[in-house]
Amino acid sequence: MKHLLSIEELTVEQLTALLDLTDHMVEINARPVPKVPALRGRTVASVFFEDSTRTRLSFEMAAKRLSADTMTFNVGTSSVNKGESLRDTIETLSAMGVDAFVVRHKSSGVPHMITEWTDASVINAGDGWHQHPTQALLDCHTVTRSFGTGNDLRGRTVAIVGDIKHSRVARSNIRAFTLLGAEVVLVAPRTLLPPEIIDWPVRTVDALDEVVSDVDVLYLLRMQRERMDAALVPSLGEYSARFGLTRQRATRLKPDALVLHPGPMNRGVEIVVDPRELPGSRILDQVRTGVSARMSVLYTVLSGGSVPPTGGAE
Amino acid sequence: MNSFVLRGGTIVNPDGNVEADVVVSGGVIDTVGGTTSDLPVVDATGCYISSGFVDLHTHLREPGKEEAETIETGSRAAARGGYTAVVAMPNTDPAHDAVHVVDFVRARGEQVGLCDVLPSGCITIGRLGQQLVPFAALAKAGVHLFTDDGTGVQDPLLMRRALEYAGQLGVVLAQHCEVARLTEGAVMHEGACCSSLGLPGWPALAEELMLHRDIELVRLTGSPMHFLHLSTARSVEMVRQAKLEGLPITAEVTPHHLSLVDELLTSLDTVFKVNPPLRTRTDIEALKGGVLDGTIDAVATDHAPHSDHAKEQPLDAAPPGMLGLETALAVINTSMGLSPRRIAEVLSWNPARIANVADRHGRPVAVGEPANLAVWDTSSEWVVSRDHFASKSRNTPYDGMTLRGRVHHTVFRGELVVKDGEATK
Amino acid sequence: MAAERRAEVLSAMDVGRALTRVSHEVVERNSGVSTLVLVGMQRGGVWIAEHIARSIAGFEGHVDVPVGSIDVSMYRDDIALRPVVPAAVTDSPVDITGKTVVLVDDVLFTGRTVRAALDALLDHGRPRAVQLAVLVDRGHRELPIRPDFVGKNIPTHVSDEVDASLQGVFVLSAIADIDGGKRVAS
Numbered sequence: 013m014k015h016l017l018s019i020e021e022l023t024v025e026q027l028t029a030l031l032d033l034t035d036h037m038v039e040i041n042a043r044p045v046p047k048v049p050a051l052r053g054r055t056v057a058s059v060f061f062e063d064s065t066r067t068r069l070s071f072e073m074a075a076k077r078l079s080a081d082t083m084t085f086n087v088g089t090s091s092v093n094k095g096e097s098l099r100d101t102i103e104t105l106s107a108m109g110v111d112a113f114v115v116r117h118k119s120s121g122v123p124h125m126i127t128e129w130t131d132a133s134v135i136n137a138g139d140g141w142h143q144h145p146t147q148a149l150l151d152c153h154t155v156t157r158s159f160g161t162g163n164d165l166r167g168r169t170v171a172i173v174g175d176i177k178h179s180r181v182a183r184s185n186i187r188a189f190t191l192l193g194a195e196v197v198l199v200a201p202r203t204l205l206p207p208e209i210i211d212w213p214v215r216t217v218d219a220l221d222e223v224v225s226d227v228d229v230l231y232l233l234r235m236q237r238e239r240m241d242a243a244l245v246p247s248l249g250e251y252s253a254r255f256g257l258t259r260q261r262a263t264r265l266k267p268d269a270l271v272l273h274p275g276p277m278n279r280g281v282e283i284v285v286d287p288r289e290l291p292g293s294r295i296l297d298q299v300r301t302g303v304s305a306r307m308s309v310l311y312t313v314l315s316g317g318s319v320p321p322t323g324g325a326e
Numbered sequence: 327m328n329s330f331v332l333r334g335g336t337i338v339n340p341d342g343n344v345e346a347d348v349v350v351s352g353g354v355i356d357t358v359g360g361t362t363s364d365l366p367v368v369d370a371t372g373c374y375i376s377s378g379f380v381d382l383h384t385h386l387r388e389p390g391k392e393e394a395e396t397i398e399t400g401s402r403a404a405a406r407g408g409y410t411a412v413v414a415m416p417n418t419d420p421a422h423d424a425v426h427v428v429d430f431v432r433a434r435g436e437q438v439g440l441c442d443v444l445p446s447g448c449i450t451i452g453r454l455g456q457q458l459v460p461f462a463a464l465a466k467a468g469v470h471l472f473t474d475d476g477t478g479v480q481d482p483l484l485m486r487r488a489l490e491y492a493g494q495l496g497v498v499l500a501q502h503c504e505v506a507r508l509t510e511g512a513v514m515h516e517g518a519c520c521s522s523l524g525l526p527g528w529p530a531l532a533e534e535l536m537l538h539r540d541i542e543l544v545r546l547t548g549s550p551m552h553f554l555h556l557s558t559a560r561s562v563e564m565v566r567q568a569k570l571e572g573l574p575i576t577a578e579v580t581p582h583h584l585s586l587v588d589e590l591l592t593s594l595d596t597v598f599k600v601n602p603p604l605r606t607r608t609d610i611e612a613l614k615g616g617v618l619d620g621t622i623d624a625v626a627t628d629h630a631p632h633s634d635h636a637k638e639q640p641l642d643a644a645p646p647g648m649l650g651l652e653t654a655l656a657v658i659n660t661s662m663g664l665s666p667r668r669i670a671e672v673l674s675w676n677p678a679r680i681a682n683v684a685d686r687h688g689r690p691v692a693v694g695e696p697a698n699l700a701v702w703d704t705s706s707e708w709v710v711s712r713d714h715f716a717s718k719s720r721n722t723p724y725d726g727m728t729l730r731g732r733v734h735h736t737v738f739r740g741e742l743v744v745k746d747g748e749a750t751k
Numbered sequence: 752m753a754a755e756r757r758a759e760v761l762s763a764m765d766v767g768r769a770l771t772r773v774s775h776e777v778v779e780r781n782s783g784v785s786t787l788v789l790v791g792m793q794r795g796g797v798w799i800a801e802h803i804a805r806s807i808a809g810f811e812g813h814v815d816v817p818v819g820s821i822d823v824s825m826y827r828d829d830i831a832l833r834p835v836v837p838a839a840v841t842d843s844p845v846d847i848t849g850k851t852v853v854l855v856d857d858v859l860f861t862g863r864t865v866r867a868a869l870d871a872l873l874d875h876g877r878p879r880a881v882q883l884a885v886l887v888d889r890g891h892r893e894l895p896i897r898p899d900f901v902g903k904n905i906p907t908h909v910s911d912e913v914d915a916s917l918q919g920v921f922v923l924s925a926i927a928d929i930d931g932g933k934r935v936a937s
Contacts, residue, residue: 020522039841040825045874048825078825099638119640120513120524121594140642141524183524206521207529311825 015134016309017123018143019187027152027191028163030308034153037304037311040077051080054314057105059085060116060137061098066275066299067137071114071146074306080314083110098122099129106130112314115139133313141178147274148184150305152192154297155229158270166193171223173199173255174233174282175244177206181274182233186214189229197223199255203244220255225264230292232257232273232282248281258284270294328352330742331363332735335370335701337691338666340675348375350697353740358693368742370701373734376670378410378441378698380677380687381651382471382500382578383554383626386412386443389430390419395631395718397431400651401440402716403629405743407651408700408733411442411678411687412629416453417476423448423459425467432468440743440751441736442698444681446471449488449499455480461492470682473500475554476601478536480506486543493549498576498680500552501540503561504602508532513641515588515603523591525641528603530558537561541568541575550574552680555628557583557602559612566621576680578626579613581657582648586723596637597723600630601646614662617672624677627654631719649722652715657724659704659731666704674700701735708732716749760905761920766886769902770799773884774806776900781851784816786879788850790843792868793822795857795915799886802917803855819843821854821875826867841871848876853900857915859885862896886915 013026022030040048056075058068068084075082085105102113112133115123120140127134138144155170156163170189176182176198186196190213198205198216205216217223224230235251245251252258257271262285265271270292277283277295287293329351336345337358346359348370381404387395395403397414404412414431416422422431428445435443447469451457453476461472472492478501479485485501492499509528514520516527537553541564544551556562556577565577582600587607590598598604616622630647637644655673658664664672678688689695712725736744743750761769781787784807791800797820804816822841854868865883872881884900889907905922907913912923 036822036825036841043874048874049870050825050827097635097638098640117640119642121641124594125596125638125640139524141526143524178524180524183522206524207516207527208518208521211518212522 013312015123015127016145016313017127017134017136019145019148019184019191020143022191024191027149027188030149030305030312031153031156031163033308033312034149034301034304037307038301040307041304047077047079049079050311051075051078051314054080054111055083055109056080056112056114056310057083057085057110058114058137059087059101059105061087061122062116062118062138064116064138067116068114070299070302071135071137071306074303074310077303078307078310080310098125102126102129106132112310135309135313138180140180142180142183144180144184146302146306146309147181148188149309150298150301151185151231151272151274152188153305154272154294154301155270156192158294158297159228163192165189168194168228169197169226170194170229170231171197171199171227172231172233173220174235175204175239176200176233177204178236178239179233185231186212194229197227199223201245201251201254204239220257220261224261225266227269228266229270229272230257230265232271234274234276235278235282237278252281252284256282256284262290265292268292272298275299328740329356330366330368332370332375332699332701333367335373335375336666338374338376338670339690339692341690343374343666348691348699350699350737350740353697355691355693355695355697358691368735368745370735372705373701373703374666375691375699375701376666377674377678377688377691378700378736378738379408379655379673380681380683381409381412381627381629381654382552382624382677382680383415383475383580383628384412384651385415385417385628385630385647386431387418387631388434389427393718394633394636397434397443398438399716399718400629400631401435401438401443402749403649403651405440405736405738405749406716406733406747407654408673408702408736409441409651410698410700410736410738411444411681411683412651413444413446413471413681415475416446416448416473421448421453422446422469423451423453425460425463428464428467428469439738440749441738442683442687444683445469446473446500448472449474449479450484453477455484458484458488458491461495461497465495465497470497471500471552471680472497473502473554475500475502477506478502478504482539482543485540486547489543489547489549489551493547498550498552500554501536502554503533503536503540503556505532505535508535511642512603513599514591515605517588517606519588519591523594525591528601530560530605530609533558533602534560534564537564541573544568544573544575548574550576553577555580555583555602555626556613556622557605557609559609562612562616562621566616569621576623576676577616577621578624578677579617579622580628581625581650581654582628582723584610584613584617584625585657585661590723594641596639596641596644597648597721599641599644599646600628600648617662617664618668623672624680625654625658625672626677627651629717631717632721633719637721647721649715649717649719652717653710653722653724653729655702655733656708656729656731660729669704697737697740699737700733701737702731702733704731706730706732756924756926758922758924759919760922761887761903763917763919766902766915766917766919769886770802771806773900773902774803775810777803777853777882777884778807778811780882780899784811784814786849786851788817788819788845788847788852790819790821790847790852790854790872792854792856792864793820793841796855798917799857800855803884817844819845821868821871823864823867823871826871828863828867841875843875846876847872847878849879851880851882852878853882853884855884857886858913859883859888859898860891862892862894865896866894887913887920889913
């Protein structure tokens with residue numbers, strides 16, 4: 013695997029291989045010295061055209077734990093603000109000897125475009141509303157390892173709640189959870205659903221109350237305040253009343269149901285109850301798993317040689 | 327070469343096709359059929375000879391964006407595509423909202439001398455949708471089509487006034503149908519594909535709402551209107567209905583909307599970003615139906631050159647538009663297989679009337695007529711290469727595709743400006 | 752390889768005997784088993800480590816020598832040259848600090864995997880000593896690494912493949928190479 017651009021392009025075998033490798037990284041991260049020399053001499057550049065401190069730090073920590081060198085291209089203070097094109101930026105960094113780009117951009121498709129301009133690996137750290145594959149990977153790892161049924165989510169129902177339309181997390185997760193066999197239910201007002209999803213392997217319901225007591229995983233999306241200005245919901249209060257995880261709804265969750273959120277949370281909007289009071293909350297596990305999942309991705313794309321070993325078994 | 331003979335071709339005329347040699351001399355068609363002269367011979371074997379094509383929708387970019395196209399490179403691209411006249415869209419910088427700008431564009435076109443460059447005019451100053459342009463002064467300067475193309479005229483009151491005022495002058499307003507409020511940030515057609523790619527959608531409704539409004543304004547004012555680059559099935563149906571009711575409207579579609587489907591955007595390649603966006607197969611079939619039954623009057627290229635630099639931006643920032651002039655004939659021939667007569671109709675005869683240049687373009691191929699001719703075939707296959715364009719830009723969506731049919735020669739004012747597919751100057 | 756020859760160099764019985772001998776040597780060298788930890792190298796060394804542990808338990812009488820496993824994927828120096836091998840489990844049953852660790856592998860070849868395993872091992876703790884036990888030493892070392900316990904030295908051609916299991920040890924050779932190739936005994 014040279015790049016990781018989208019969950020859509022992964023087979024179930026590739027997805028489960030990444031999840032299994034994440035287990036290995038979890039073990040490394042639990043060691044007294046959580047660092048291995050696997051990617052010594054490789055350089056990983058984080059190029060974030062859109063601010064996301066947590067994702068960037070998570071990737072950088074992952075790279076460092078694999079002994080890669082890291083560099084950060086800070087768009088805020090860079091030549092991009094002086095009119096340098098995306099292509100020139102990437103070609104310049106490539107010329108310095110970057111082995112992998114970790115790219116975040118507000119526009120769908122940018123990581124994909126970048127692959128045309130560099131020989132380095134490209135890892136999508138979130139593009140527009142399109143994809144956020146490492147988030148899906150860490151979410152799937154968190155969920156499957158919580159259930160303890162290997163990589164198999166058959167018979168499980170995952171409800172993804174909130175702003176599906178503008179969510180790269182939702183697009184990656186719908187695919188990833190479905191690949192592992194889960195049934196995915198979307199819970200959102202019509203204004204926050206993509207315009208045409210009849211081909212999607214999901215069912216949609218109109219209110220959280222319809223499914224809250226049936227689901228195995230409740231995945232709450234971040235409800236951005238600016239959505240209210242675009243007439244997508246009348247008010248955050250009304251959104252919260254229909255789609256927020258209130259204390260009352262939390263009591264209706266199945267006892268072993270998990271609650272996830274990609275962060276940062278809007279307390280009082282999509283999540284009203286204090287997540288620390290939820291036994292099924294896996295929100296901090298998600299963050300923890302993030303580093304391991306990204307190590308798994310970095311290792312996979314940067315170790316993907318094609319020359320078979322010489323000399324046979326050793 | 328002021329006199330030459332086009333030998334071995336088939337003339338395409340409204341009254342039928344006929345195999346005949348055509349002698350061009352002194353800027354006009356001197357003889358048709360039965361030549362024995364010792365004039366230089368231009369081979370037209372296996373080709374059709376029709377009046378030169380007329381593009382109702384060309385972005386020449388000059389003045390203002392000469393890194394993408396100039397009047398010279400655009401004229402050369404037009405000539406290679408078989409065009410002898412192009413309507414230059416007004417969204418230049420400065421825009422075509424004043425006489426000196428349209429005078430410049432026309433004069434530069436004359437200087438280049440590869441095709442007639444017919445400047446259109448804006449409807450509003452600076453295409454800002456606020457104040458009407460000096461219609462009468464521009465009409466006097468030779469402008470016949472007025473449009474704010476690139477954006478639609480949003481204000482219904484302003485559009486009503488423009489129709490009332492301009493209609494009196496005998497000129498035609500051309501509308502880019504797009505309710506801007508419904509397409510903010512849009513990158514592609516709103517549908518299944520944009521949903522999975524997470525790209526902001528451009529709903530068909532945004533075109534149809536404005537088309538509906540303007541058909542009603544035409545009904546109210548009685549002034550004629552031309553509809554640019556219609557892209558949806560419902561739009562075709564609305565135009566069909568309005569024409570049945572006898573309203574004075576005309577409509578065009580582009581070669582790309584007849585051939586390319588929105589799913590091409592799954593490549594996330596900005597070359598497929600265009601406005602209006604590529605639509606669904608259902609829309610494509612409806613547009614083809616409209617071209618076949620005459621609901622759609624003309625195929626116009628919406629030739630929209632953009633530099634690689636501009637197209638290498640992210641999808642949300644990259645400008646919409648694609649090249650069209652040099653592939654138009656081949657694209658519609660490959661995707662539709664129209665009769666040579668219908669090709670001449672939608673590429674030459676009808677647009678010449680809409681552009682008000684039917685005195686010298688879109689004429690029958692007959693003795694005494696001005697020699698503005700295209701010589702083309704519908705059978706030879708060729709592979710499009712973005713590196714082989716006369717246009718200054720390279721943003722063709724057909725790169726690497728095999729198309730059928732090509733332009734061999736173009737005659738403009740009696741001069742062989744394209745010979746064997748290449749411009750002679 | 753167009754054609755291969757598969758030659759048995761150790762029978763199943765030979766393998767059993769060799770491992771029994773190695774088990775005795777391990778105990779003898781370390782004057783008992785009190786500080787021993789056996790660590791099998793993923794993947795071929797794990798079953799051998801377990802076999803040795805059972806063997807020692809048999810003749811030393813109900814002593815449990817801890818057995819762990821170690822995966823060296825993250826420590827290799829040839830990552831880009833090999834296909835991605837899904838990393839296997841690293842499992843240390845006890846803290847190895849202060850212990851005598853016997854690294855166990857099936858076939859010793861260039862020594863690079865052992866080098867990687869030493870690095871991996873040292874990330875898990877600080878053993879008092881590390882020893883190396885292998886079922887087969889096939890030569891062609893590229894690093895100064897020497898086994899402490901060897902089941903059998905087997906001369907091979909560098910392009911041969913060696914397949915070792917409880918069913919026996921087999922050498923797979925390309926037929927065209929057999930006579931022309933240089934054989935190296937260690």
